[in-house]
Amino acid sequence: MALKRVLATDAYHEESQQGRELRHKMLDETRITAFDSTLKPPPLAKNPMQVVVLMRHGDRTPVRDKFGQLDVSHLGPKWTALLPTTHELLDISRVSVERASGSGKNAYAHFVGDGNLGQLTRLGFQQCQKAGAELRRRYGDFEIRAFSTDFPRTIQSAASVLLGFGCTTREDSTQSATETPSVARIQVRAPAEQTLLPNYDGRSRHFAEGRAATLAKANTTHLKSLHDKLEKALVPVIGDDPLSAVLDFKPFCVHQETVGQIQGIDWDLVHLVEHYQASREAAVYSDCELLRLGAGRLLQEVIDILCSPGHGITLLMAHDNMLTAFLIALGVYKEQWPLYASQVVLETAESEGVVVARILVNDEVCLEWQPWADLHGKLHHLAMSKGQLAPRYDPSSMKGHLLQTVHPMLQLVASSKGIPMNEYLMRTVARIFSFLKQQGAETGLATLSPLSAILLAMSANPSNPVFNHHLFEAVASIVKVCVPAQPDAVESALLPTFGQILERNVVDFLPYTFQIMGLLLDASPSIKPLYTELFARLLNPELWRSQANVPGLIRLLRAYFAKHASFAELLKTHMQAILERFQFVLMNRKTEVAALDLLNAIYQYLPIEFYQQFLKTLMTVLLTRLQSSKSPKFKRDFVVSCSLCIHKNQSVIPLFNEIQAGLLSNLVLNVWPPVLKMPLKTDERKVCVMAVARLLSLDEMRQNTQLVGACAVGLVHLLGLSSSNNKSKLNGDEGSDDEFLENGGAGQEYEVSFNKLQNTDLPGAAAGLAPDVPELQSAAKAALKPVLGAAAVQLASASAELQPLAVFLQ
Numbered sequence: 001m002a003l004k005r006v007l008a009t010d011a012y013h014e015e016s017q018q019g020r021e022l023r024h025k026m027l028d029e030t031r032i033t034a035f036d037s038t039l040k041p042p043p044l045a046k047n048p049m050q051v052v053v054l055m056r057h058g059d060r061t062p063v064r065d066k067f068g069q070l071d072v073s074h075l076g077p078k079w080t081a082l083l084p085t086t087h088e089l090l091d092i093s094r095v096s097v098e099r100a101s102g103s104g105k106n107a108y109a110h111f112v113g114d115g116n117l118g119q120l121t122r123l124g125f126q127q128c129q130k131a132g133a134e135l136r137r138r139y140g141d142f143e144i145r146a147f148s149t150d151f152p153r154t155i156q157s158a159a160s161v162l163l164g165f166g167c168t169t170r171e172d173s174t175q176s177a178t179e180t181p182s183v184a185r186i187q188v189r190a191p192a193e194q195t196l197l198p199n200y201d202g203r204s205r206h207f208a209e210g211r212a213a214t215l216a217k218a219n220t221t222h223l224k225s226l227h228d229k230l231e232k233a234l235v236p237v238i239g240d241d242p243l244s245a246v247l248d249f250k251p252f253c254v255h256q257e258t259v260g261q262i263q264g265i266d267w268d269l270v271h272l273v274e275h276y277q278a279s280r281e282a283a284v285y286s287d288c289e290l291l292r293l294g295a296g297r298l299l300q301e302v303i304d305i306l307c308s309p310g311h312g313i314t315l316l317m318a319h320d321n322m323l324t325a326f327l328i329a330l331g332v333y334k335e336q337w338p339l340y341a342s343q344v345v346l347e348t349a350e351s352e353g354v355v356v357a358r359i360l361v362n363d364e365v366c367l368e369w370q371p372w373a374d375l376h377g378k379l380h381h382l383a384m385s386k387g388q389l390a391p392r393y394d395p396s397s398m399k400g401h402l403l404q405t406v407h408p409m410l411q412l413v414a415s416s417k418g419i420p421m422n423e424y425l426m427r428t429v430a431r432i433f434s435f436l437k438q439q440g441a442e443t444g445l446a447t448l449s450p451l452s453a454i455l456l457a458m459s460a461n462p463s464n465p466v467f468n469h470h471l472f473e474a475v476a477s478i479v480k481v482c483v484p485a486q487p488d489a490v491e492s493a494l495l496p497t498f499g500q501i502l503e504r505n506v507v508d509f510l511p512y513t514f515q516i517m518g519l520l521l522d523a524s525p526s527i528k529p530l531y532t533e534l535f536a537r538l539l540n541p542e543l544w545r546s547q548a549n550v551p552g553l554i555r556l557l558r559a560y561f562a563k564h565a566s567f568a569e570l571l572k573t574h575m576q577a578i579l580e581r582f583q584f585v586l587m588n589r590k591t592e593v594a595a596l597d598l599l600n601a602i603y604q605y606l607p608i609e610f611y612q613q614f615l616k617t618l619m620t621v622l623l624t625r626l627q628s629s630k631s632p633k634f635k636r637d638f639v640v641s642c643s644l645c646i647h648k649n650q651s652v653i654p655l656f657n658e659i660q661a662g663l664l665s666n667l668v669l670n671v672w673p674p675v676l677k678m679p680l681k682t683d684e685r686k687v688c689v690m691a692v693a694r695l696l697s698l699d700e701m702r703q704n705t706q707l708v709g710a711c712a713v714g715l716v717h718l719l720g721l722s723s724s725n726n727k728s729k730l731n732g733d734e735g736s737d738d739e740f741l742e743n744g745g746a747g748q749e750y751e752v753s754f755n756k757l758q759n760t761d762l763p764g765a766a767a768g769l770a771p772d773v774p775e776l777q778s779a780a781k782a783a784l785k786p787v788l789g790a791a792a793v794q795l796a797s798a799s800a801e802l803q804p805l806a807v808f809l810q
Contacts, residue, residue, distance in 0.1 A: 042365050045349030050306050051313045054344040057157035058124025062251045063113040068238030078259045079116045084125045086800035093804050094169035095159035095184040102190025107202030120156040127341040128157045132164025146186045148317040149196045158186045158317040196318040198294035207293040218283040230276045237264035247273045274337035281324040295325040296384030306348050329382050332366040395439040402432045403443045410450045426470035433477040444478035448493040456497050462508040472512035476759040483523040514552030515760045521559035527566050539577045550591050554598045561605035596637045608649045616655050639675040640684045643691035669707045676714025683768035685718045686776050693783035712802050721804035785809050
C-alpha cells in the first residue's frame with residue numbers, strides 16, 4: 001500500500017472499478033483505435049526509469065481484396081484515397097530505417113499486402129502521431145528508440161509515433177542536438193533475429209506443429225460452438241470453407257463511408273471474427289511451451305530493457321497476434337482482440353529505494369505497482385535467452401544419436417524388410433544429413449556407396465515415385481555437404497551408377513540424375529569424360545519433351561556454362577541447339593518460366609561472343625512470346641531477363657530498334673513500369689536498376705519526358721524509397737543458402753510431381769543475378785546520378801511521389 005500511496009494519486013481511483021469496466025465496454029463497441037484523448041490517463045510515476053511500449057500498428061487497409069468467392073478488387077481506388085497524404089508520406093520518408101543484414105525469411109509475407117493493400121491509412125498515421133505526442137507529454141525528456149517488423153505499415157506507424165514524439169529527422173540538420181530528445185531512427189532486425197512476431201522466420205517446427213494441433217483440437221472441443229457459428233455466418237458471404245480464408249473485414253466497417261456497404265459484412269460479423277480469433281489465441285497459448293516459443297524471445301528482450309540502468313523509452317511496433325501472445329505471457333489477457341494502435345506499456349520506477357513495475361494496456365492499469373523483482377520472478381520461466389535464439393536442436397550434440405540410425409535404416413531398405421520402399425525411412429535419412437550438414441560429412445561420404453547400390457537396384461523397377469524422390473533427396477543432401485571438400489570421392493561413389501541410369505534411360509530417375517550431376521560438376525576440380533560424352537545427349541529433343549526433365553536439364557547446363565572455359569568448343573558448337581531447346585520450352589505455358597531461367601544462365605555465365613550472333617533472333621522469339629502471353633509473371637520475368645542482358649552487355653541495346661523502330665522506347669514505357677512496381681528479389685531489383693540507369697544514358701530515352709517519369713517512379717519502388725513500398729516482399733525471397741522450409745518443413749511434402757530437389761546448390765553458392773553489385777543503394781546512386789540527377793529534381797517539383805528519389809540522388 002505504501003508504494004501505491006507514493007506513486008499514485010486518488011484521482012484515478014475515484015471512479016469505481018465497475019464504472020470503469022462499463023465505460024470501457026461501451027467504448028469498445030464503437031472504438032476503432034486504442035488511442036482516445038478524452039480518457040484521463042493514469043498518474044505517472046514520480047521517478048520513472050525504463051518504459052517499454054509494445055504497440056500494434058495504426059489503422060490500415062485490408063491485406064486482401066479477395067475472400068473466397070467475395071471479390072472486392074474494384075475498391076482499389078477507394079483504398080488509395082485513404083492512404084496518407086503526400087506531405088505525410090514525405091514526413092515519414094525522412095525517418096531513417098536501419099535494416100540489419102542476416103539470414104531467414106518472413107513466414108508472414110502473405111499478410112504484408114500489395115500495392116494499396118495492407119497499408120497504413122491517413123487515420124492510422126494520425127493515431128500513431130497522437131500516440132507519440134502523448135508519450136512525449138508523459139516522458140518529455142526521455143530518449144526514445146524504435147524497433148519494427150519489416151512491414152510497410154509497422155514501419156510507417158513507428159515513424160509516425162517518432163514524428164509525434166518530436167524526434168529529429170535526418171533532414172533537420174539545422175537543429176541543435178538539444179532541441180529534440182532523439183533522432184528519428186527505426187531499427188528492423190533480420191528475420192532470424194526478429195522478436196516482434198511469433199516464430200517470425202518459421203524455423204520453429206515445434207511451434208508450428210503444436211499450434212496447428214492445438215487449434216485442431218480446440219475447434220472440435222471447447223471452441224466448436226463458436227467455430228460453427230462463425231462458419232455458418234461466413235458461408236453466405238465468402239462461400240465454402242470460409243475459415244481457411246484471411247478474415248480481414250474490419251477495414252470495410254471502419255471506412256464504410258468511403259468504400260460503401262459490402263453485403264454481409266458488418267460490425268456484428270467483425271466482432272464475431274475477433275471473438276473467435278481472441279479465443280483461439282487463448283487456446284493455443286494455454287500450452288506453456290507454445291507460449292514460451294511464441295513470446296519468450298520478446299519477453300526476454302523486454303526483461304533485459306527493464307533491467308538496464310538509466311532512463312528511456314523503447315517502442316516495439318508489432319501486430320495484433322504478437323500483442324495477444326505477450327498479454328497472455330504477462331497474465332493480463334482478457335480475450336479481446338487488440339484495436340489499432342493498441343499499446344501494452346511496462347514501466348519501471350524507483351520508490352523508497354526499491355525498483356517497482358506496473359503494466360498498462362491502453363491506459364488501463366492491468367497490474368498495479370509491485371516490486372520489479374516479484375514481476376521478474378513470475379515472467380522469468382517463460383523468457384528465452386539470446387542463446388536460445390539458435391535452432392532448438394544442436395547438431396554437434398545430436399549427431400551421435402542420429403548417425404547411428406542411418407545404417408540400420410539403409411539395411412532395412414536394401415533387404416526389403418518391413419514396408420517395401422518405405423519413403424519415410426529415406427525422408428528421415430535426407431532430413432538427418434540436411435540438419436547435420438558438416439557434422440555428418442564423414443558418415444555421409446561412407447553412406448553414398450550403399451545409397452548408390454540402392455539406387456541401382458531400384459532403377460530396375462522404379463515403381464514408387466515418392467520413395468524414389470526421397471532416395472535422391474538423401475543422396476543430394478549428402479553430396480551438398482561432402483562434394484566441396486572431397487569432389488573426387490563423391491564422384492567415384494556416384495558417377496558409375498549415374499552412368500548406368502543414363503545408359504539404360506531410366507526415365508523416372510533422369511530428372512534427379514541431371515540435378516545432382518549439375519551439383520557434382522559445379523564442384524569438380526577436373527572434368528571427367530562422362531560430362532563431355534553426356535553433353536550432346538542432353539540436347540536430345542526427346543528429353544526436353546518431358547516437362548519433369550526440364551529443371552534438371554537446365555540445372556546441369558548451368559554447370560556447363562559456369563565452366564565455359566573447359567567446355568568452350570563444345571558450347572560454341574552446340575549453341576544453336578541450346579537456343580532451339582530454349583525456344584521449345586518457351587512455347588509451352590507450363591515451362592516458359594524455366595526457359596527464362598535457361599536464358600538468364602546464358603547471360604550470367606557465358607561470354608557474349610558465345611551467343612552474340614543469335615541475339616537478334618533470340619529477342620525476336622522472346623518478344624513474340626511476350627505479345628501472346630497474358631501472364632503477369634511472364635512479363636515480370638521477361639523484364640528481369642532483359643534487364644540482366646542489358647546490365648551484362650550494353651551492346652545489345654541497339655538490337656531492339658533493329659527489330660522494329662522505336663521498339664525499345666515502347667517496351668520501356670509500356671512493359672517495364674508495371675513490373676518495376678512488383679515485389680522483386682534483391683538481385684532482380686539490382687539488375688533492373690542498373691539496366692534502367694544504362695537505358696537513361698541514351699539520348700533517345702532522356703528526351704522522352706513521359707518515359708523518364710515512368711522510369712523514375714519505378715526507381716522509387718525498386719530502391720525502397722517510397723514509404724508505401726512493400727519492403728518485406730521486396731526481400732521476401734532472401735535468406736540463407738539453404739532452401740527455406742516454411743514452418744521448418746513441418747507438413748510440407750517435396751515437389752514430387754515436378755521432380756525438383758531441395759539440395760542442388762553448393763553451400764554459399766551465389767545464386768543471385770548480380771554478384772557484381774554487392775550493395776544496391778550505393779551502386780544505384782553512382783549509376784543514376786550522372787544521368788538522372790538534375791531531371792529528378794525537376795520531376796519531383798511536379799510530382800510529390802518522386803521527391804524521395806530527388807533526395808536520394810542529392
